[in-house]
Amino acid sequence: MKDLITIGLPSKGRLKEKAENFFVKKGLKFTKSDKERNYFAEIENRSNIKIIYLHAKEIIQRLGDGTLDLGISGLDLLNESEKSLRNKIKIKCNLDFGNANLVVAVPNDWIDVQTIADLEEISFDMRSNHNKRLRVATKYPNLTNDFLISKGVTQYKLVLSLGATETYPFIGSSEIITDITSTGKTLEDNNLRVLKDGLILKSTACLFLAKKKAAILQPFLKSISE
Secondary structure, three states: OOOOEEEEEEOOHHHHHHHHHHHHOOOOOEEEOOOOOOOEEEEOOEEEEEEEEEOHHHHHHHHHHOOOOEEEEEHHHHHHOOHHHHOOEEEEEEOOOOOEEEEEEEEOOOOOOOOHHHHHHHHHHHHHHHOOOEEEEEOOHHHHHHHHHHOOOOOEEEEEOOOOHHHHHHOOOOOEEEEEEOOOHHHHHOOEEEEEEEEEEEEOEEEEEEHHHHHHHHHHHHHHHO
16 A cells, blocks of 8 residues: 555553553544454554554664654654664654653662762772772663763673563672662662762653654644644
């Protein structure tokens, strides 16, 4: 279909529900298959619109390669992407859900470490006295690298987290972590605390569009903004 608009939405959780509600409030009514794990939906009386449910991270990738025209995902995931990918995606608007912070967190018993400057001191001490680098577990290596280097912390190495990042300092896989948090409760429950100046990024859900489709999408975007 020549005028087909493909929209990517998060495939699970509250983000999925709120993303759907965003479009419902714009007058779009979803029609779905009754199959439990169906990854597609359509919009009533709008045969040119196709909804695809994907992991939030994949939505960013597919916007970048042009598979999707529009999508709702997190600002953190866009900013973590490579610059070549980010350059192909435009933020249409920030949304009023999906708010979370990417932060640097340390174990509670690191009582002498309250700021990034303290962290820098610890990292140099580990390198000079023990010939080890401070290990930082994260799912956000690009944002973490940029932040730590901008703050003058250089004696560290990243450990890519594949699961519950909060556990890494306590199973011997890292000393500290960076992680995304909305309330801080999970960090607190796992005996971690955020450094006083450890905010890397304030994130929110956004409506993104593929830049190369921007002109084609204008009539649709106008129709949902009125």
